[in-house]
Amino acid sequence: MSYTQRETPILAELCTFLVEDIYGELASRVFSVLARYGRQRRAEISKASYLSTAQISLGLVILTQQHLVFHSPSTEPAVFYDIDWQQSYALVRLAKVAHFVEERFDKKTANVVSNLRLFPPSNKEEGPTNGQKVNGTKVNGVANGHGDAHVLHASHGDQDEETFASPEELSAIVQTLMEHGWVIQVAEAQYLSAEDMHNIARQQALNDRWGGSVPTGTKDKDMLAHLIMENKRRIRDTWLEVPQFLSRKRKADDSDYGSNKRAKLNGGGQYGSIGGSTSSPEDDLVIRVNPEKAAVAMRNQHLVSLVEQRISDTTARLYEILLRSLEKNIPRCFEDFPDPPPPNIEDQPQWEPNLDYVVNTKDVAQRAKILGIDICNGLDPNAIARIAKNTNVGKDGVLSQPVDPSSLGFHERLEIVEAHFSLLADHPFRFVTWHARGQYRVDFDLIAKSLIQQEIENTVLARKSKTAMKLIRALKKKGKLDERQLCNTMMQSANDIRAIVNELTVQGFVQTQEVPKVDRREAKLSVHLIWFDIQRAREKLLHDTYKGQVRILQRMAFEREKIQELLSKASRTDVAGNETKYLKQDELDALKKWKEVQEKLLLQLAREDDLVAVLRDYCGPLTTA
Structure with missing residues (x-):
């Protein structure tokens, strides 16, 4: 099964809220039945939902057209329906997809x-x-x-x-x-x-x-x-x-080529009639x-924002050029259908870098020149002085004469761009990796694993303490440890370590195991192993993020319900656009307050979605070494 098609109860509740908010109550009721009972036939949906056959048919049509449900092949005697969880959750990203396309x-x-x-x-x-x-x-x-x-x-x-x-x-x-x-x-x-x-x-x-x-x-x-x-x-x-x-261009021998004039038919067609009976394939x-492309764009945006926070704005813009040049050749973040691993470790194929992730520094430098980016910003003045001519660094650590990027030669621009890429390569996240002379590649899988580890550590630090975060790092580096080894690694007493381990175990971030030394089970004669499973911690944090999104949607529905009459009045065709004329001052204030609350909730929902993308969409299942 695809990694993005795994269902959890909290995800079912979240997607039901999204379907109801966008497609209405009827589609939501049919969707909720499939979410509760799984793969069902139409008759079984009717028994569980108390809806008429016509209502169920209409709901299934809406869900099927929007790719929110699967159905069995047409060759099967009975049609079964099941939920497409990837498309259902993608409803929360409708605005983001449009924003990404508008940017590009x-x-x-x-x-x-x-x-x-x-x-x-x-x-x-x-x-x-x-x-x-x-x-x-x-x-x-x-x-x-x-x-x-x-x-x-x-x-x-x-x-x-x-x-x-x-x-x-x-x-x-x-x-x-x-x-x-x-x-x-x-x-x-x-x-x-x-x-x-x-x-x-x-x-x-x-x-x-x-x-x-x-x-x-x-x-x-x-x-x-x-x-x-x-x-x-x-x-x-x-x-x-x-x-x-x-091509739709008119040719000389096309005597019956229809007119290109557009006619409005039934009041809604963009092209009511396209020239007689002429058509093309x-x-x-x-x-x-394509929902997978949105995850690729979100990953690029997240990496660029990280570079901007941790290095500099100019380096981030150059990194964005690099990622945009790779984006066309990357259909998805990770392979949903990888080949099964060989039974023997010796039979595993040797790892080779993906050439689709390799970029020439020359292409980035040329694109930066077209965009007019000041590539000298964000670098050490001494590095610029070594590359550029007619300038040096004064005693105050500032260039004696500013460098005009447009006056730099081709090789000087290449060296400055490579200086930015060196900053990216030397960062702990390894945003880029040197591939060959004048070429760099991006190891997205390694970066995605680092991002997941960072989110887990940040969550543990916010919920528990700095010591708990250090314990997570120690277990990730050392692997399985017993209590004595963990105390020596952390350089703390057993009582302090036990309290932290118990809290993290309850939260699902740390796993424990009791291994008896003898044939009877006694605490003194057993080894208590402690380890960190990044995949389990990732699933736990993802589950908590889904919970947060559900609470946001519940709060939004509650706030909307309080002023539902006012919202219905404001949505009338005669009132929309003329609110100051038809609404009272207290109604205008209530409507303004609702928009402010809604904006804050939607912003928080988008932030939660960014976390879901990091935890779920950037790489497939992880294994603990």
């Missing part, structure tokens, strides 16, 4: 992604531009108690940055998003649960290799496990393929947003 492209492209994420997956002609701009707005047109939905289509004389001038422009945006991995094709396999996909990949491996029969030998079983993972990766990688987009292309 423009507002119009971000609007396309927002509509794709909130509206059902559809073809290129209808999906991203089906009438409403929903960036930050619910499907029903109400967001946070008041409606803000806009119609995308403007009049012919009122073109702005959010209106598509032609179908070719939309095709170009979709193609760009697909090339960068933000948008992928919709396939039937995406609606299959992890169990169904495993069964299909297994049966395909059996048919291709053994003619449908099950192997019995040990080597054949290992080969079967390898082929299953290979088939899963092949099925998944086909979703990222970018089709060949045909990309018009039937069904697309959706």
